[in-house]
Amino acid sequence: MDFAGAFSPANLVFLMDGLYITLIVAFVSIILSFIIGVVVGVIRYAEVPVLSPVMFFLVELIRNLPLLLIIFFVRFALPEIGIKLGLITAAIAALTVFEAAMIAEIVRGGLAAVDKGQIEAARSSGLSSFQTLWHIVLPQGLRHMVPPLVSQFISLLKDTSLATIVALPELMHNAKIVMGQKESYTIPILLMVALMYFVVNYLLSLVSRRLEHKTV
Amino acid sequence: MDFSILTNYFDLYLRGFWGTLLSSVLALIGSFVIGTVIAVFRITTIKALRWFGTGYVEFIRNIPLLLVVCIFYYGPSAIGFTLDGFKAGTIGLAVYTSAFIAEAIRAGIMAVPKGQMEASRSSGLSYVQAMVHIILPQAIKLVIPPLGNQFINLIKNSSVLTLVAGFDLMYFADSISTETYRTFDTYIFVAVFYLVLTVPLSYGVRVWERRLQSKY
Numbered sequence: 001m002d003f004a005g006a007f008s009p010a011n012l013v014f015l016m017d018g019l020y021i022t023l024i025v026a027f028v029s030i031i032l033s034f035i036i037g038v039v040v041g042v043i044r045y046a047e048v049p050v051l052s053p054v055m056f057f058l059v060e061l062i063r064n065l066p067l068l069l070i071i072f073f074v075r076f077a078l079p080e081i082g083i084k085l086g087l088i089t090a091a092i093a094a095l096t097v098f099e100a101a102m103i104a105e106i107v108r109g110g111l112a113a114v115d116k117g118q119i120e121a122a123r124s125s126g127l128s129s130f131q132t133l134w135h136i137v138l139p140q141g142l143r144h145m146v147p148p149l150v151s152q153f154i155s156l157l158k159d160t161s162l163a164t165i166v167a168l169p170e171l172m173h174n175a176k177i178v179m180g181q182k183e184s185y186t187i188p189i190l191l192m193v194a195l196m197y198f199v200v201n202y203l204l205s206l207v208s209r210r211l212e213h214k215t216v
Numbered sequence: 217m218d219f220s221i222l223t224n225y226f227d228l229y230l231r232g233f234w235g236t237l238l239s240s241v242l243a244l245i246g247s248f249v250i251g252t253v254i255a256v257f258r259i260t261t262i263k264a265l266r267w268f269g270t271g272y273v274e275f276i277r278n279i280p281l282l283l284v285v286c287i288f289y290y291g292p293s294a295i296g297f298t299l300d301g302f303k304a305g306t307i308g309l310a311v312y313t314s315a316f317i318a319e320a321i322r323a324g325i326m327a328v329p330k331g332q333m334e335a336s337r338s339s340g341l342s343y344v345q346a347m348v349h350i351i352l353p354q355a356i357k358l359v360i361p362p363l364g365n366q367f368i369n370l371i372k373n374s375s376v377l378t379l380v381a382g383f384d385l386m387y388f389a390d391s392i393s394t395e396t397y398r399t400f401d402t403y404i405f406v407a408v409f410y411l412v413l414t415v416p417l418s419y420g421v422r423v424w425e426r427r428l429q430s431k432y
Contacts, residue, residue: 001294064368064414065407066375068386073403080400158280165379172282179290186294190287194279201278 006188011178015189018174019196021088025170026157029092033099033156034149040100041107042133055104062101068162070094075166091163099156106152110145111137150208154201171196218401225392232388233409239306239377239384240370240413246310247370248363251317256347258322269318276315282376284308289380305377305384313370320362324355361428364421371413385409 043055062070071094074085085093114137122132161172175193179186222229257269276284285308292299299307328351336346378386385406393402 060415060418061411064372064411064418066372066386066410068375068378069403069406069410072386073407077400077403080398154278158278161280161282162376164282172280172286176286183294186290190283190291194275194283194287197279197283198275202274205278 001187002182002184003188005182006178006185007192011185011189014174014178015171015192015196018169018171019200021168022157022160022170023200025088025091025095025163025168026153026160029095029099029160030153030156032092032096033103036096036100037103038107040104041111042138044104044108045111046133059101059104062098063105065098067094067098067159068165070098071163072165087166087168090166091160091168095156095159095163099152099159102152102155103149106145106148107141109148110141110143113144114140146211147208150204150211154204157201157204158197217404218398221392221396221398221401222405225396228388228392229385229405229409232383232385232406235302235377235383235387236371236374236385236410237413239302239309239374239382240367243306243309243313243370243374244367246307247313247317247366250310250314252321252352254314254318255321255325258318259325260343273315273318276312277319281308281312281373282379284312285376285380301377301380301382305374305380305382309370309374309376312373313366316369317363317366320366321355321359323362324359325351327358328354358428361421361425364417364424368414368417368421371417372410375410 040055040059043051044059046052071091074094074097075087075090078085078090118136118140119132122136123129127135160168160170163170164173164176167173171193175189179189254269254272257265258273260266285305288299288308288311289301289304292304332350332354333346336350337343341349374382374384375386376382377384378390381387389402389406393399396402
């Protein structure tokens with residue numbers, strides 16, 4: 001084990017570059033998948049004819065496939081039918097599609113957990129069904145959703161490592177390159193990478209615990 | 217859609233399918249055993265064990281699965297013995313999933329009323345006997361849906377074996393697509409093989425969950 005050699009400034013900078021890509025890709029995917037997930041989740045909850053069953057089918061399809069397959073597919077199979085995406089765009093698109101399906105289920109579950117009496121009361125006091133959704137159901141449902149949402153975001157951040165299959169230069173990808181330099185670097189680099197992921201994700205879970213205390 | 221790929225390479229698909237299934241089943245058994253032990257650690261009165269259990273769960277849950285697999289794949293070879301991709305991948309899957317299963321089992325145990333433990337202790341059972349004969353059998357019923365979900369995740373997650381040459385579905389798909397030059401069609405069939413496993417399981421979990429809900 002060669003800690004000094006493994007943690008040379010050049011290697012550490014290279015790992016930080018990887019972490020940077022991981023964080024950027026995760027951040028963009030979190031924002032996009034949250035927006036899409038909420039929209040799809042609300043559609044599933046609202047039981048719109050035609051649209052809701054279609055969304056149900058899509059969400060179930062995506063949730064039952066491995067993310068690794070989706071990432072690979074978006075990058076290497078879609079070009080065959082004319083959809084060509086760049087490396088980072090493909091990674092973000094695949095992560096967004098997969099996580100949005102997960103988030104849609106969380107949102108639907110959270111909305112369904114809101115007491116039916118609340119909806120009846122809102123409707124009888126003259127709110128339209130959209131107003132009821134926006135002012136009554138969504139704010140209360142969001143409270144149920146915060147803990148599972150944050151753990152989904154942590155999953156997403158960890159899942160960016162799968163984009164190594166399309167050679168996205170994220171943290172795991174760069175770590176493998178550094179480990180390839182010398183066998184004695186393997187364990188120090190694995191430890192360092194574990195520490196990096198742990199710190200970022202643990203901070204996220206602390207934020208989630210804070211939010212839980214505030215909202216409940 | 218070129219179905220000749222499916223018929224011509226069916227034996228390769230099938231080998232990958234068995235690889236995925238075998239790895240998932242072995243990892244499920246392994247993670248269930250480790251997860252149960254860790255769950256019991258987390259609720260005992262012995263501080264050192266509780267501390268270890270919490271540390272284990274928090275650490276594993278906050279690092280990516282791919283990293284865990286890499287630790288078991290590259291780690292041993294750095295200190296002189298090698299694990300092949302299938303073994304390293306399956307052990308990695310088991311260790312990673314055990315943290316989530318531990319949490320599910322812990323939640324199940326907590327849901328068993330406290331009086332059960334008090335009653336069995338007062339009737340002369342030791343702590344371990346009470347756990348094994350009274351608490352765990354009751355907890356297991358509640359734990360089945362989350363366990364089922366973890367098994368679905370395992371099947372999907374076993375696709376990371378391909379990144380360490382673990383002879384799973386994605387791994388064989390890669391050799392098929394390099395022969396056929398048809399990435400799109402090849403991987404559509406891969407998706408179908410995954411769905412054959414995951415969709416019935418998802419359905420089963422949902423049925424069981426509904427049955428639990430109607431009971432309470």
